[in-house]
Amino acid sequence: MSQDNLFPQETNFSPENEIPGIRAKIIGIGGAGLSLVDGLRFDNFQSVEHLAVDVDSRALSDSIAGEKLAFGRRHTRGMGTGGEHTLARKAMEEEKDVIRKKLEGVDLVFLLAGLGGGTGGGAAPVIARLAREAGALVFAFTPLPFSWEKSRHSMAEECLADLRKFANAVVPLPNDSLLQMGGADATALECFAEAGRNVSKGISAICSLVFRRGMIDVDFVHLRKAFNRRAGRTLFGYGEGDGEDAIRQAVRELLLCPMLHLPDVSKAADALLILITGGTGMGMAALQQVSSEIREEFKAGEHIVFGAHVDENMGNRVQITVLGATDLEAGIPTADVAPTAKEVIAVLPKSKVAHTSKLAKEKKGSKLKTVPAAPRNKKKDDLDQNTFEFMEAENQRGIFGDLPSRNIYAGEDLDVPAYLRRGVKISI
Amino acid sequence: MSKIIGAVEIGTSKAKALIGEVAENGSLNVVGMASRPNEGMRKGEIVDFRKAAAAVHSALEDAEKMSGTTVDEVYLAQTGSHLKGHMLRGSASVASSDNRVDVADLQRAAEEAKRRKPDDGRTYVHHVRTPILLDGRIVQDPVGMFGSKVDLGYWSIDGDDQAIKQALHVISNYSLEVKDLILSSIASSTMMAGPDLRRAGTLVIDMGAGVTDFALYRQGFVACTGVIPVGGDHVTGDLSMGLRVLEPYAEKLKIEHGKAISDPMDEGEDVWIIGNKTIGDRSIPRKAITDVIHVRIAELFEILSKELEGLLDPDELKGGILLTGGASLLPGVEQIASKILGFTARRASFPTGIDSELAQPENATVLGLLHYGLEDHGLPGRKKEEVEAGFLGKFRKMVGLGAQS
CATH class of the missing domain: 3.30.1330.20 (Tubulin/FtsZ, C-terminal domain)
Incomplete structure (x- = not known):
């Protein structure tokens, strides 16, 4: 009996037939990013490394990621940014060379960063840019704050637009909608956990595409061409x-x-x-x-x-x-x-x-x-x-997604379903 | 001799045309009516000119065919979130030596009130007169009365030049003239709230597909109007996303099973999306449908309550709240409106004498257009024709339609 059968995991590919030569890195940035990275479970990919990046050295020490990078010590003395994304951006720009080194030879980068906070919002676009410069394919998964957290939400949207300039694909995970995950009685925490699990499965699926041989096989080159x-x-x-x-x-x-x-x-x-x-x-x-x-x-x-x-x-x-x-x-x-x-x-x-x-x-x-x-x-x-301009400004807002202007009232986009903005869970 | 007049509403879900015959005694007879689905419009604004024009033209054609006659000019309803209302006031001291108010005094006051020009790129759509004050007292018709100063106000609605021009061009492309632009909310209130209700004070809320129009009446006059860019389409969109069904199914679920407040009878009951239980058909709890709709409708009334903050006075709103428009057909909206706005809300009913086929909430605006057009809205002491020619002449110049006049 193989070890895999003793410890069933989400993805149970045997590490032996892994395709060598391609390196992937999963980078968690800031509080939400760190907890997402820690939630990932696929240690059996040898070529996938985990990197945790934060300004908060205490949060970083709790993370179980293989590699850790604390930055911005000069600005925050090891504490959080307190929601200041400009501060995080500045600090990250100063650490460019360190990040470049960490990204050397990496072909595929997954960025996990909550954009509502300072660290994730400020640092993620910078890291995405550096990764693209280093020639990597960048996929970002970004939790967004609830829309009723108005100032945080608008800041997150800014950061999202920024991140989209550099990443090959950005998957936003708005808290509003994550509440809709899971069963009828699921608590908010369970919903977030469910969403985290799905992200983890998604990343692991992409990794298995790149690193394993399959029945219908496509490799990194295909992925790169499609998302170039x-x-x-x-x-x-x-x-x-x-x-x-x-x-x-x-x-x-x-x-x-x-x-x-x-x-x-x-x-x-x-x-x-x-x-x-x-x-x-x-x-x-x-x-x-x-x-x-x-x-x-x-x-x-x-x-x-x-x-x-x-x-x-x-x-x-x-x-x-x-x-x-x-x-x-x-x-x-x-x-x-x-x-x-x-x-x-x-x-x-x-x-x-x-x-x-x-x-x-x-x-x-x-x-x-x-x-x-x-x-x-x-x-x-x-x-x-x-299409650069409209991809920044325009968002798909359900059936109103094709309209050029947003329907803003008191800071909220009225075209976005009310139940999402009000955090009402609809169980179907 | 009888007179033929037309009314057109370019609505978000349907374009409607109505043709009426005014008999010599002033009574109105609707002789032609048609409506066409309009795909050229979203949230009360034209996004695809050709589609909108095609819908309006075929509605007009059908209405003309049905009536067996043709119209030369129409009243056109205006809505959209680009419209903004302001109160403009003017006053004049009575000029004559015997202190008798003359028509000229009123005209001077009116001119002063309307002197303020709208901002660049905007045009006045509608001036609605508010009460005339003679030395601080409200009077119906001060002409000939003694006094020293008359005050009058206009609730003036201006809108985006481009949006209004587009709507006018839809009509002029059919070789018709627009006799007057009328605010949708005022048109539907004219229909749904009779003079008694308007005097008692009433709030009329017209819940359309793309937008919700409202008009607040106090002492028989308009005190405030507004447009909220949320309507029945938003409910459909929310359902489509929340229940993860395609839009046509969401629309069907809304019409067949939509409720705005939860019903204990529905607990645990499911409905089918398509209904024929084919592959892919799936059942959805009624509660999920109600929940999605409730949040949207409640939010709409919360926004309304914010917009009307400080204007809803129990002494001035004895007529209560009237709901009309297609989206007001959702069961439970009146309860939510009453709860959130704090006044009894009810679905408006048409006055007697309107054909039952026409007397649908979604027709309130277009029917109201004809009735509003028939009423006299000029200053006391002036003939109606004169006033309208003056207003429209000026308007045509503003929007560049001068060629015809």
Whole structure:
């Protein structure tokens, strides 16, 4: 009996067949970032390092990350920033060289930082910039404060816009919406924990894509090609199923994932990463069908990375993770990236004519009619147009997402669902 | 001879056209009415000119066909969050040596009140006259009375030039003239709150698809109006996100099962999204639907209560609160409104004599346009025609439609 079976974990890939040469680093910044990093559980990736960064040396000493970096000692004498993100930014700029050193030879960086606080909000954009300069692919997962925390919230939005300038994909995790996670009686803490677990599973899925060999294999190069450009809006979702109809159940759960139904989340993806992990019983036909359904659901453009991994320890369980990005930064000719999509489609013959359920068709039809994905279509028509400005200013706000101006009243955007802003949990 | 007049409301969910015949005795007969779904508008503002124009034109065409006649000019409703109201006041001392108030005195006061120009890029949409004071006393018609000073005020609503021009162009593209712009909230209050209610003091809240318009009446005159850019579409959007269903299903759930306050009977009961239990159909607890709607509607009335802070006086609001508009059909809105605003709210009913097919809350504005257009809103002592020509002539110049006049 292998050790893995004695200690079942979320991801049970055996470390032996890990692809060498690529290094990933998970960086937690500030209080929320640190606790997210500590919550991650996949020590079995040898090439994934954990780095905790904070100004608060006491918080740092409690972290279990492998590497730690305290900065800004000169400014804060080892205490917190007290919500001053300009202070954190300044301090981080001074430590540039140290960070550069830490990022040397790293290909993939996951940034976990709460943007409502000073440290995360100030330092994350700086680290993202340095990581991009060092040639790494940067994915950021950023908890955002509740919208009723008005000043913190508006500060976090500023930092988010800043971070989007540098990271390849930023997945915002607004506290408002995280309350919608979990079951009906889940407490706020349980909801946050659930959201943390999903992030952890997402990161681990991306890591397994990069580091393990799979049934339908894609590697870091594919990922890099799909997400090479800076993205405006992103989507991130996770679903899991078990039993006989595991794969369908996983798709259902994925489509209901609260993180896909946030005002800030894009409804369509120009670049889409679909990762399916299942047990040995996972059938090829089901995989094809699911992938084409998911691609239709997110109206995936040409940059699709589809990976499927078989993990014998999964039993009958199936996990699906999607990460998508829209409003990709223009500038890189499409031709450079096209082979990716071709290759992926080659792996999935006939996927275009694969049977889709009646619902999926209905959904697609009605969705296309009623949810005008105007900015995205515009983007497609005019690929060379620099979309930089609108990707900063504009957010997807549900059905009002295509409108140019926000509907601000007393500091709140009235187009964002009231139940999200008021923290009312809706259990469905 | 009878006269034909038209009214157009370019609403967020529907464009409506109404054609009325005014008989010689002044009674109004609705002879044509049509409405068309409008996809060119969001939150009370035109975002796609061609779609909005197409909806309005086909509504007008149908209304004309139905009435068997054509219209030359229409009253046009205006709404949108770009509209802002201000109180403008003017006064004049009585000029004649015998201290008798003359029409000229009133005109001077009116001119002084309207002297303030709107900011750059903005245009006056509507001036609504408030009571005339003669030496500090409210009088209906001071002409011929003795006194030394008349004061009068206008509740003046100005709006964004571009937005108003767009709405006017929708009509002029159909080779029609806009006889007058009328604020949507005032149009619907004219319909739903009779003169008695307006005198007693009443607040009319018109909950549309894109925006909620309100008008507060005191002593028979408008004291305040406003537009809140939240409407029925927001409820649909919230449901779509909260229940994770597509927008058309959210709209269907809202109409079929939507409630604004929770009902103990619904506890533990589920409804189906599509209803035919096909693959992908899923059941949703009624409570979840109610919860989503409740938060949105409660917030809307909280914003209203903030906007009207200090204006709601029990002695001045004996008529209570009247709710109208399509979104007011949600069960429970009147309870929430009463609770949050602190006054009894009820769904407004149409005066008798309106065809039951027309007497729907969503038609309040367009019907109100005709009725408001018929009433005399000029200064006492002046003929109605004269006043309107003056106002509109000036307005046309402002918005660059001078060519026709």
